[in-house]
Amino acid sequence: DPSQFNGGSILAMAGRNSVAIAIDARFGLGMQTISTGSDGDFNGNGRVSEGGNPRILQLPNSNVLLAWTGLYGDGIGFAEEMNVQLARKVRRAGCMGFPGSSGSIMERKMSPRSITMLMSHLLYRRRNAPYYIEPVVVGLETVCIPILLETKGLGSDDIRPKELQSTLDGNPSDQLISTQKESAMTQQKVYRRIQKPFLCGTDMLGAQSTSKSFVCSGVASRSLHGTAEAMWKPDLEGDELVEVCGRAFVSALERDILSGYGAVVYLIQGGKGEDGAEDDVQITEYVLACRND
Amino acid sequence: MTSLLSATAAVHSRNGEACLPIHNSEGGATIPVKFDGQNLSVGHAEQDMGIDGSGIDHGITQAPYERRFSPYEFNGGTTLAISGPDYAVVAADTRLSSGYSILSRDVSKLHPLTEKCVLGSAGCKTDVDQLRSVLDIKMKVYKHNHRKPMATPSAAQMLGNTLYMKRFFPYYSFNVLAGIDSEGKGAVYSYDAIGSFERTPFSASGSGQSFLIPLMDNVISHKNRLDEKRDLPADEVVEIVKDAFLTAGERDIYTGDAVEIMIITNDGIKRETFQLKAD
Numbered sequence: 055d056p057s058q059f060n061g062g063s064i065l066a067m068a069g070r071n072s073v074a075i076a077i078d079a080r081f082g083l084g085m086q087t088i089s090t091g092s093d094g095d096f097n098g099n100g101r102v103s104e105g106g107n108p109r110i111l112q113l114p115n116s117n118v119l120l121a122w123t124g125l126y127g128d129g130i131g132f133a134e135e136m137n138v139q140l141a142r143k144v145r146r147a148g149c150m151g152f153p154g155s156s157g158s159i160m161e162r163k164m165s166p167r168s169i170t171m172l173m174s175h176l177l178y179r180r181r182n183a184p185y186y187i188e189p190v191v192v193g194l195e196t197v198c199i200p201i202l203l204e205t206k207g208l209g210s211d212d213i214r215p216k217e218l219q220s221t222l223d224g225n226p227s228d229q230l231i232s233t234q235k236e237s238a239m240t241q242q243k244v245y246r247r248i249q250k251p252f253l254c255g256t257d258m259l260g261a262q263s264t265s266k267s268f269v270c271s272g273v274a275s276r277s278l279h280g281t282a283e284a285m286w287k288p289d290l291e292g293d294e295l296v297e298v299c300g301r302a303f304v305s306a307l308e309r310d311i312l313s314g315y316g317a318v319v320y321l322i323q324g325g326k327g328e329d330g331a332e333d334d335v336q337i338t339e340y341v342l343a344c345r346n347d
Numbered sequence: 348m349t350s351l352l353s354a355t356a357a358v359h360s361r362n363g364e365a366c367l368p369i370h371n372s373e374g375g376a377t378i379p380v381k382f383d384g385q386n387l388s389v390g391h392a393e394q395d396m397g398i399d400g401s402g403i404d405h406g407i408t409q410a411p412y413e414r415r416f417s418p419y420e421f422n423g424g425t426t427l428a429i430s431g432p433d434y435a436v437v438a439a440d441t442r443l444s445s446g447y448s449i450l451s452r453d454v455s456k457l458h459p460l461t462e463k464c465v466l467g468s469a470g471c472k473t474d475v476d477q478l479r480s481v482l483d484i485k486m487k488v489y490k491h492n493h494r495k496p497m498a499t500p501s502a503a504q505m506l507g508n509t510l511y512m513k514r515f516f517p518y519y520s521f522n523v524l525a526g527i528d529s530e531g532k533g534a535v536y537s538y539d540a541i542g543s544f545e546r547t548p549f550s551a552s553g554s555g556q557s558f559l560i561p562l563m564d565n566v567i568s569h570k571n572r573l574d575e576k577r578d579l580p581a582d583e584v585v586e587i588v589k590d591a592f593l594t595a596g597e598r599d600i601y602t603g604d605a606v607e608i609m610i611i612t613n614d615g616i617k618r619e620t621f622q623l624k625a626d
Contacts, residue, residue, distance in 0.1 A: 280598065305565035308561055
């Protein structure tokens with residue numbers, strides 16, 4: 055079975071304002087393990103994941119991470135195809151999101167949703183002879199939520215962007231009621247941009263399944279469904295998300311022979327600034343201890 | 348599906364291209380075919396009504412096809428058993444399925460063999476029922492001969508032997524045995540279909556086993572965890588079991604409807620039922 059021949063598993067989980075993706079490090083030919091990523095000391099850092107991890111991981115821009123399991127040859131082939139397309143679409147000067155480049159549209163980073171569409175299209179092109187891979191896309195996408203501003207009066211320069219009511223929580227506040235008593239002309243609707251987690255797994259032909267909680271792929275996916283379903287809860291953040299994702303991943307790998315030999319978790323965390331600044335995205339790598347078998 | 352493909356290959360090699368093995372009792376797809384002596388064509392059912400006007404071809408008038416009878420059928424379900432210092436908890440869902448259909452939402456997979464021992468089985472219902480009858484008879488005979496009910500480790504060995512006696516036409520039954528052993532401690536035994544068994548801290552079998560086993564590894568056996576392992580009381584284990592079945596019910600189509608939980612202690616067996624999603 056080509057999808058199970060080389061082994062490997064991936065688990066991605068979403069939290070509040072952040073996403074985590076866990077990948078293992080085994081590359082084998084059926085039952086024989088060939089590489090475990092432990093020799094990957096090419097940079098001399100002594101870190102397991104650097105250079106040696108056979109799992110294919112791509113970072114098109116700072117918001118999005120792509121990874122896939124499956125047949126390794128197809129994995130590399132598809133990685134090259136993705137690189138060509140990403141170079142054409144994403145890595146042009148504007149779309150990386152460097153501020154001050156030509157025009158406001160060009161300043162926006164390509165969203166994970168768009169990259170997933172691109173990936174689905176490339177996979178479906180090979181409908182008759184598919185790439186035997188199971189990709190996972192994780193990232194943060196910028197969405198706009200409306201907030202209400204209170205303005206002092208017409209012609210006033212003092213506009214304090216006090217968040218009276220966010221449509222997210224839907225709790226009516228006293229201040230809002232008092233504002234409504236005033237003239238409607240003093241109200242102004244402004245949109246705030248926040249980073250929302252985005253998770254999507256596709257099958258080998260590009261059929262997407264987006265999820266709010268978690269997505270898994272690879273040989274241990276049945277076990278991963280079990281542990282992740284039991285351990286995920288909404289609104290996890292930062293270290294807690296990494297802990298839950300890592301624990302679910304390592305427990306599932308315990309029972310799987312075709313994955314293992316290491317677990318690395320990448321956390322993409324959105325900005326904590328007042329206005330949820332898009333540029334303030336952090337990607338952290340955690341190398342977990344797990345069984346080497 | 349692999350059996351359908353292998354059946355196809357086998358019949359092709361014997362009969363040539365004109366024969367399509369479509370029907371088998373394992374639930375293969377049906378494709379009406381038309382054979383006019385020269386060419387085989389696949390068509391829609393309304394074109395030919397057949398001899399009795401029902402539109403069903405019994406393999407006579409149209410292209411001859413072979414039916415394969417499979418003696419096994421998978422009726423679905425998941426069982427889970429966990430042992431503790433002085434108790435054992437065993438749980439199983441109550442759904443009976445066949446293919447993609449639900450036959451019943453209220454069928455028990457747990458069977459008390461004695462006051463201190465419960466057998467949970469998933470797999471083919473008819474084999475499970477037959478196995479239970481055989482075990483009940485053996486328990487009765489033992490009780491009459493030895494003037495006491497069979498102890499749990501002995502029952503475990505007897506079940507293993509009973510399964511191996513049918514080594515060449517096995518009972519399609521995936522069992523877990525849970526009970527209190529002769530010293531008063533909780534005991535759980537896991538089995539495969541032909542009688543290989545082992546005493547384990549927990550055991551899960553059936554269609555949802557791959558969802559439950561890694562979770563139990565982490566929570567019950569405390570694998571891959573740095574905090575202190577502690578002995579869990581019976582009611583906490585029951586909560587863990589309920590959570591586990593919620594998980595399995597979400598992701599496995601054969602698991603759902605309700606969970607029957609039995610808690611076995613030295614004082615006897617307590618039963619509890621917990622509702623799951625009915626989808």
